[in-house]
Amino acid sequence: MKIILIGYMGSGKTTIGKALSKQLNVKFLDLDDYIEAAEKSSINEIFKNKGEVYFRKKETEYLKEVLNRKENVVLSVGGGTPCFGDNIGLINEATPNSIYIKTDLNVLCDRLMKERDERPLIADIAPEEFQEFIAKHLFERSFFYNQAHHKIGNQYKSVEDVVLQIRKLLV
Numbered sequence: 014m015k016i017i018l019i020g021y022m023g024s025g026k027t028t029i030g031k032a033l034s035k036q037l038n039v040k041f042l043d044l045d046d047y048i049e050a051a052e053k054s055s056i057n058e059i060f061k062n063k064g065e066v067y068f069r070k071k072e073t074e075y076l077k078e079v080l081n082r083k084e085n086v087v088l089s090v091g092g093g094t095p096c097f098g099d100n101i102g103l104i105n106e107a108t109p110n111s112i113y114i115k116t117d118l119n120v121l122c123d124r125l126m127k128e129r130d131e132r133p134l135i136a137d138i139a140p141e142e143f144q145e146f147i148a149k150h151l152f153e154r155s156f157f158y159n160q161a162h163h164k165i166g167n168q169y170k171s172v173e174d175v176v177l178q179i180r181k182l183l184v
């Protein structure tokens with residue numbers, strides 16, 4: 014069984030994924046962490062030194078590698094993973110349990126403003142343009158996120174509540 018969490022930066026994929034894997038006693042993998050370990054470089058450094066196109070190529074390669082592993086896993090992917098190539102198709106073929114962690118724009122902006130520096134795509138956006146940038150980016154990406162088999166809101170709820178709701182959705 015694979016449970017794959019997708020959603021925008023800051024939506025809570027890693028936080029929810031870790032808590033879910035603990036409850037289910039299933040291994041947790043985060044694709045960003047996997048890429049950093051395999052490339053021996055942080056995501057920030059990969060973007061800076063090799064560019065986004067290189068990152069996206071590697072992201073798809075490592076996604077395929079993880080999806081081909083015959084193990085049970087809760088996998089959180091990067092915010093952009095489902096939006097490039099046919100990654101969302103690969104994700105949905107690998108499991109009936111792909112889950113879009115959907116989080117309100119205002120909540121996303123609050124979370125991301127605090128953690129901007131770790132995320133290369135938003136690190137340089139001016140504060141006065143931040144909300145509009147995220148709104149547009151999220152709108153463009155929603156087409157891909159909405160292809161997940163399930164959807165769950167992650168705002169104004171505790172991590173435990175969201176995990177409980179996800180467990181009820183699993184097939």
Ligand SMILES: Nc1ncnc2c1ncn2[C@@H]1O[C@H](COP(=O)(O)OP(=O)(O)OP(=O)(O)O)[C@@H](O)[C@H]1O
Nearest residue numbers: 021022023024025026027028091092124170171172
């Ligand atoms: N239900 C929740 N209640 C309160 N805070 C939350 C909740 N879910 C996530 N957070 C907080 O939101 C922030 C972003 O969460 P997280 O890093 O898990 O997102 P992500 O989707 O993995 O982001 P990225 O795509 O950038 O890796 C973290 O500081 C986390 O603690």
Ligand SMILES: O=C(O)C1=C[C@@H](O)[C@@H](O)[C@H](O)C1
Nearest residue numbers: 022045056091092093132133
């Ligand atoms: O939304 C995105 O495109 C990204 C999200 C992060 O998880 C990382 O994968 C990287 O910073 C790119």
Ligand SMILES: [Mg+2]
Nearest residue numbers: 026027045089
């Ligand atoms: Mg994450």
